[in-house]
Amino acid sequence: MMGPRPVVLSGPSGAGKSTLVKRLMQEYADVFGFSVSHTTRNPRAGEVDGKDYHFVCREEMEKGILADEFIEHAEFSGNLYGTSKKAVEVIRDHNQICILDLDIQGVRSMKRTTLNPLYLSIHPPSIEALEERLRGRKTESEESIQKRLAAARADLEISKEPGIFDAVIINDDLDEAYNKLKDVLSEEIQKVQASKKN
Numbered sequence: 001m002m003g004p005r006p007v008v009l010s011g012p013s014g015a016g017k018s019t020l021v022k023r024l025m026q027e028y029a030d031v032f033g034f035s036v037s038h039t040t041r042n043p044r045a046g047e048v049d050g051k052d053y054h055f056v057c058r059e060e061m062e063k064g065i066l067a068d069e070f071i072e073h074a075e076f077s078g079n080l081y082g083t084s085k086k087a088v089e090v091i092r093d094h095n096q097i098c099i100l101d102l103d104i105q106g107v108r109s110m111k112r113t114t115l116n117p118l119y120l121s122i123h124p125p126s127i128e129a130l131e132e133r134l135r136g137r138k139t140e141s142e143e144s145i146q147k148r149l150a151a152a153r154a155d156l157e158i159s160k161e162p163g164i165f166d167a168v169i170i171n172d173d174l175d176e177a178y179n180k181l182k183d184v185l186s187e188e189i190q191k192v193q194a195s196k197k198n
C-alpha cells in the first residue's frame with residue numbers, strides 16, 4: 001500500500017532545515033518520521049548516532065552502496081551522504097510522512113525514483129545571513145564554511161530552475177518560516193491525522 005507522500009527539504013547548509021524539521025517533529029511526533037541518512041562526516045557535539053545520522057566510515061558506506069542498500073547518495077563538502085532503503089521503509093511502515101533532508105544532488109536522484117515526494121527548498125534571507133548562521137552555529141571549520149558557502153551560491157541558482165521545487169520558503173523570521181512550512185504541509189498532515197483516528 002502507498003503511504004503518505006514524503007517531503008524533501010533542501011537548500012543551503014545553514015538555511016535552517018534541521019531547525020525547522022526538529023520543530024515539526026516536536027509538534028507532530030506521530031505524523032512525521034525523519035529519514036535518518038548515513039554519512040561519513042564526523043558527528044557534531046550533541047548529534048546522536050542513529051537519530052541525526054548513521055555515522056559510518058567511507059569503507060562501510062561504499063560497501064552499502066555497492067550492495068544496493070541506498071536509494072540515493074552524494075558527495076557533499078568532502079563527505080558521503082545517502083538515504084538507505086531501510087530508512088524510508090521504517091517510516092512508511094508506521095504510516096508517517098517521511099521527511100528527507102537532501103542536498104541538490106539528492107533532489108535530482110530522488111526525481112528518478114518512484115517515491116514522488118513534495119520538494120521544498122529552504123532559503124536564507126541572504127548569503128550574508130547564511131554566513132552569519134554558519135559561523136554562529138560553531139560547528140564548521142573555516143574551510144568547511146567556505147565550501148558550504150560556495151555550494152550555497154550554486155544551490156540558490158539551481159533552485160531558480162522552473163519546476164524543480166514545489167515551494168521555496170525563505171527562513172528569515174523563524175516563526176514565519178515555520179508557519180509557512182506547516183501551511184504547505186497542512187493537507188498531508190490532515191490526511192495522516194484522519195487516517196490515525198480510524
Ligand SMILES: Nc1nc2c(ncn2[C@@H]2O[C@H](COP(=O)(O)OP(=O)(O)O)[C@@H](O)[C@H]2O)c(=O)[nH]1
Nearest residue numbers: 013014037073074076081082083101102103106
Ligand atoms: N543527497 C543527500 N544529501 C544529504 C543527505 N543527508 C544530508 N544531506 C545534505 O548534506 C548536506 C550537509 O549536511 P550536514 O553535514 O548535516 O550539514 P548542515 O546541512 O550544515 O547541517 C546538506 O545539504 C544536507 O541536506 C542524504 O542522505 N543524501
Ligand SMILES: Nc1ncnc2c1ncn2[C@@H]1O[C@H](COP(=O)(O)OP(=O)(O)O)[C@@H](O)[C@H]1O
Nearest residue numbers: 013014015016017018019133137171172173174
Ligand atoms: N530564522 C532564523 N534566524 C536566525 N537563526 C536561525 C534561523 N533558523 C535557524 N537559525 C540558526 O542557524 C543555524 C543553522 O541552522 P540549521 O537548522 O542547522 O541549518 P541547516 O540544517 O539547513 O544546515 C543554527 O545555529 C540555527 O539555530
